[in-house]
Amino acid sequence: MSGSILDFVPLWTGILGLGVCLYVLLDGFDLGVGILFGFMPDTASRNLVMNSIAPIWDGNETWLVLGGIGLLAAFPLAFAIIIPAVYFPILVMLLALVFRGVAFEFRYREADHRTFWDYGFGIGSTVATFAQGVVLGAFIQGFKVEGRHFAGSSMDFLTPFSLLTGVALLFGYGLLGAGWLVLKTEGPLQAQARRLGRLCLIGVVLGIGAVSIWTPLMDADIARRWFSWPNIAFLAPVPLLAGVTTLWAWRAFGGKAEATPFIAGILLFLLSFLGIAISLWPMIVPHRYTLWEAAADPNTQAFLLVGTLFLLPVILMYTGWSYWVFRGKVRADEGYH
Amino acid sequence: MxxxxxxxxxxxxxxxxxxxxxxxxxxxxxxxxxxxxxxxxxxxxxxxxxxxxxxxxxxxxxxxxxxxxxxxxxxxxxxxxxxxxxxxxxxxxxxxxxxxxxxxxxxxxxxxxxxxxxxxxxxxxxxxxxxxxxxxxxxxxxxxxxxxxxxxxxxxxxxxxxxxxxxxxxxxxxxxPSFPYRLLHTVAAFYVTTAFVVLSVGSYLVRGGQFAAEGRIMRLLALGFLSLMVPLQMVLGDAHGLNTRDHQPAKLAAIEARWETERRVPLTLFAIPDEAAETNRYAIEIPLLGSLILTHEWDGEIKGLKDFPREDRPPVAVPFFAFRIMVGIGILMLGIVALGWVQWLRDRFEAPWFLRLCQYSVPLGFIAVLAGWTTTEVGRQPWTIYGLLRTAHSVTPSLxxxxxxxxxxxxxxxxxxxxxxxxxxxxxxxxxxxxxxxxxxxxxxxxxxxxxxxxxxxxxx
Incomplete structure (x- = not known):
């Protein structure tokens, strides 16, 4: 509790926001690939689809660990309230990630036919995504808090709204996954990814639309944030840009572009993220604690900041290198069949 | 219930x-x-x-x-x-x-x-x-x-x-205070565990014959490494024990099932600790050796559990037995390494019975790691942060x-x-x-x- 002149909270908010964004985008596309895995027509394409993420999924999932621990480090009070409130969705997510993660190593031994671990991979990815969406919905709605603790029951998370966000995220990650597959595959498989991508895009638009209407209706503060003058003038570009991006993504999935579908999907995610941040700012435990109230001791923030500012760019560099090593299309050996 | x-x-x-x-x-x-x-x-x-x-x-x-x-x-x-x-x-x-x-x-x-x-x-x-x-x-x-x-x-x-x-x-x-000791002791334990797996798999491959050349290299590397690491690990474990005596005396008392604070204590090889009666049953003890090992002095003092209020004491039986399993496996490992040298010098390094013994040694390190971890974690009870925050006060209130x-x-x-x-x-x-x-x-x-x-x-x- 040392008095510090420097306010690290905005910086930590930025770092944690970056971490969450990177997690959602990176693990988002490989969970999405897992969701689409079940829709692949044959074993050969399933193997190829899995190969496209095998070398990188584990690095992507590391951002989840960083997100969890980063929340504990930067905003411990929020961690201590939010995580207990979503006890069961977190449990379901972790167990689903277990099945999906080991499937990479476990299934390849019998990659020529469908095994338990094929289902483990597809269903695990789907369930983990849904659980993350539920966590998001429960978080936006807020929790019953007394003092420094969550005071509700472990089933409070279960509401129509959180179920909606769960389903919406399935389409969202599916969209990213389809974008990735368009980038990494070719031929009939790519055509299939384009079709699935458009399907997901419809779901995403419906999901974003429903959440955008429901949230201000549910919460007067959020309604005021968006619709009062002059906010509405400044904030209007966010939904407008989202609309334009949607059209761009629709055309990209339908056309010949290889990278654009993925980029458009990412942009749509970033805009949604921005929308949520605008709605909730400056709260980290909605309705209850601001970022500043929930922040760690300045001494803790400073000690961790020194290393993070050095390590994060290094991590991004070698992660980028590992993606570079595996750049280009994945191809199956022609002689295999 | x-x-x-x-x-x-x-x-x-x-x-x-x-x-x-x-x-x-x-x-x-x-x-x-x-x-x-x-x-x-x-x-x-x-x-x-x-x-x-x-x-x-x-x-x-x-x-x-x-x-x-x-x-x-x-x-x-x-x-x-x-x-x-x-x-x-x-x-x-x-x-x-x-x-x-x-x-x-x-x-x-x-x-x-x-x-x-x-x-x-x-x-x-x-x-x-x-x-x-x-x-x-x-x-x-x-x-x-x-x-x-x-x-x-x-x-x-x-x-x-x-x-x-x-x-x-x-x-x-x-x-x-306990970090340097814990780090070295744990990482050494991990290295020993891996080396026993390598020794085991190498022995299996030599027995199978098809990949005997690879198996031989694995066995030699593993045995050479273990010849250094197992004795070193015992020294590190001893140092870690002294550290525990200084900083977590109640844990040491539970590990040794010592009830009274005494000098010139025996080494208890086996006993059934009775926590209700605050005594040990069926104890098999070697006089004086306890003080020597735990304090490196013949008349070193070991604190007993009765010095601590009941609500501040760890469970006794679990750390007591877990520690003995860990040490017992350590001695067994030393025996296997020594036997390896004997077999090597007799030029019977690939005697079928010895190959089989090496092969079956695969779980030893894992059991020792689990036993050691149990000793230190159960011995920390009833605290999550030793002496300051109780486990019962650490849990999520809404659950x-x-x-x-x-x-x-x-x-x-x-x-x-x-x-x-x-x-x-x-x-x-x-x-x-x-x-x-x-x-x-x-x-x-x-x-x-x-x-x-x-x-x-x-x-x-």
């Missing part, structure tokens, strides 16, 4: 950490071993080293995958079940956990992809660098997580304001017994499925052996449409 969320949360944490720790116990040592094999292969250019490395990398991939998924579970336990502990201790422990993720997890995962899938996609030196980075990552990870654990055992460098911990001196926090029972059963079922499947797969990989002409893993542009299949086609580079 009422369901107590504290007891159930403790069982749940014990369950998920016990399974998880088996994997670092193996992969920390194996990553270093692979880096050494890759290094020798790179320098000598001899093909057999690369073949052995590839064989172990395949096994590493499966183990590491299980380590990752069971490891992701761990930080969330702090939030789901121990949120009061998180709120109270976060200012001190969270940077240590964060630095683990930042210095270790990303390093391991990014370079693991290159190690597994990149042999043909990057130059040989870059592949070696990837192996070294993965090994370094596992050691950095051990450093930070054991620092965190040690701080909970022997807290230092903090102040308490309004019931919460605040950092005062980061060097004192990271290098808290009901039923909540935790459901999650505990879910973890139990999932882990049983996952770990049995993993074990079967590892056994199959060992049985296949380091078959030549099987490049394990080539992602990106694979010759075979499988993520890491070693068994179909593909010549080595």
């Amino acid at each position: 009422t369901l107590d969320p504290v007891v159930l949360s403790r069982i749940q944490f014990a369950w998920v950490i016990a399974w998880h720790i088996l994997l670092p116990a193996f992969t920390v040592g194996l990553a270093s071993f692979i880096a050494v094999l890759e290094g020798i292969g790179f320098l000598t250019g001899r093909e057999i080293w690369q073949r052995i490395s590839t064989f172990w990398t395949r096994i590493f991939a499966v183990s590491f995958g299980m380590g990752v998924v069971s490891g992701v579970v761990m930080p969330f336990q702090f939030g789901t079940n121990w949120s009061r502990f998180s709120d109270i201790a976060a200012n001190v422990i969270s940077p240590l956990l964060s630095y683990e993720a930042l210095t270790a997890f990303f390093l391991e995962s990014a370079f693991l992809g290159v190690l597994l899938f990149g042999r043909k996609k990057v130059p040989a030196w870059a592949h070696l660098v990837a192996a070294v980075m993965v090994a370094g990552g596992t050691l950095f990870s051990s450093f930070w997580i054991l620092s965190t654990n040690s701080w909970m055992q022997t807290p230092a460098g903090f102040e308490i304001i309004d019931g919460r911990f605040f950092p005062k001196d980061w060097m004192a926090i990271i290098f808290n 009901t017994g039923a909540d935790v029972l459901i999650s505990l059963l879910a973890y139990a079922g999932t882990y049983l499925v996952m770990f049995s499947a993993g074990l079967l797969l590892l056994r199959r990989l060992v049985r296949k052996g380091p078959a030549p002409g099987t490049s394990p893993v080539e992602g990106g542009r694979p010759r075979q449409p499988v993520t890491a299949a070693p068994d179909m086609g593909g010549d080595r580079p």
Whole structure:
């Protein structure tokens, strides 16, 4: 509790926001690939689809660990309230990630036919995504808090709204996954990814639309944030840009572009993220604690900041290198069949 | 029967950490071993080293995958079940956990992809660098997580304001009194565990005959390494014990089942501690040896449990027996290493019975690690932060017994499925052996449409 002149909270908010964004985008596309895995027509394409993420999924999932621990480090009070409130969705997510993660190593031994671990991979990815969406919905709605603790029951998370966000995220990650597959595959498989991508895009638009209407209706503060003058003038570009991006993504999935579908999907995610941040700012435990109230001791923030500012760019560099090593299309050996 | 969320949360944490720790116990040592094999292969250019490395990398991939998924579970336990502990201790422990993720997890995962899938996609030196980075990552990870654990055992460098911990001196926090001992003792235990697995698998391959050349190299490397490490580990364990006597006397009293504070205490080889009557039954003791071992003096004083209020004492039977299992295995390991030298000098190193003995020694390290971990963690009770925060005051307030029972059963079922499947797969990989002409893993542009299949086609580079 040392008095510090420097306010690290905005910086930590930025770092944690970056971490969450990177997690959602990176693990988002490989969970999405897992969701689409079940829709692949044959074993050969399933193997190829899995190969496209095998070398990188584990690095992507590391951002989840960083997100969890980063929340504990930067905003411990929020961690201590939010995580207990979503006890069961977190449990379901972790167990689903277990099945999906080991499937990479476990299934390849019998990659020529469908095994338990094929289902483990597809269903695990789907369930983990849904659980993350539920966590998001429960978080936006807020929790019953007394003092420094969550005071509700472990089933409070279960509401129509959180179920909606769960389903919406399935389409969202599916969209990213389809974008990735368009980038990494070719031929009939790519055509299939384009079709699935458009399907997901419809779901995403419906999901974003429903959440955008429901949230201000549910919460007067959020309604005021968006619709009062002059906010509405400044904030209007966010939904407008989202609309334009949607059209761009629709055309990209339908056309010949290889990278654009993925980029458009990412942009749509970033805009949604921005929308949520605008709605909730400056709260980290909605309705209850601001970022500043929930922040760690300045001494803790400073000690961790020194290393993070050095390590994060290094991590991004070698992660980028590992993606570079595996750049280009994945191809199956022609002689295999 | 009422369901107590504290007891159930403790069982749940014990369950998920016990399974998880088996994997670092193996992969920390194996990553270093692979880096050494890759290094020798790179320098000598001899093909057999690369073949052995590839064989172990395949096994590493499966183990590491299980380590990752069971490891992701761990930080969330702090939030789901121990949120009061998180709120109270976060200012001190969270940077240590964060630095683990930042210095270790990303390093391991990014370079693991290159190690597994990149042999043909990057130059040989870059592949070696990837192996070294993965090994370094596992050691950095051990450093930070054991620092965190040690701080909970022997807290230092903090102040308490309004019931919460605040950092005062980061060097004192990271290098808290038990940390150097715990770090060395644990990492040495991981290395020994791995070396016994290598010894076992090498012996199995020699017995099978087809890959006897590879098996021979593995056995020699393992036995040579263990000849240094097992005695060293005993010295480190002794030093760690002295440290425990200084900083956690109640834990030492429980480990030795000493009830009265005394000098010239005997060494209790076996007993049934009776906590209600505060005495031991059926004790088998050697006079004076207890003081000598625990204090390095014939008349050294050992504190007894009766010096501590009942509510501040750890359980006695669990640390008492767990410690004896750990030490017993240590002595057994020393015996196997000594026997190895005898057999070597008699030129009977590959006597069938000795090969079989080596092969069956595979679980020794794992059991010792689990027993040691149980000793230190149960011995810390009834505290999460030693002497300052009780376990009963650390649990999430909103949880009901039923909540935790459901999650505990879910973890139990999932882990049983996952770990049995993993074990079967590892056994199959060992049985296949380091078959030549099987490049394990080539992602990106694979010759075979499988993520890491070693068994179909593909010549080595």
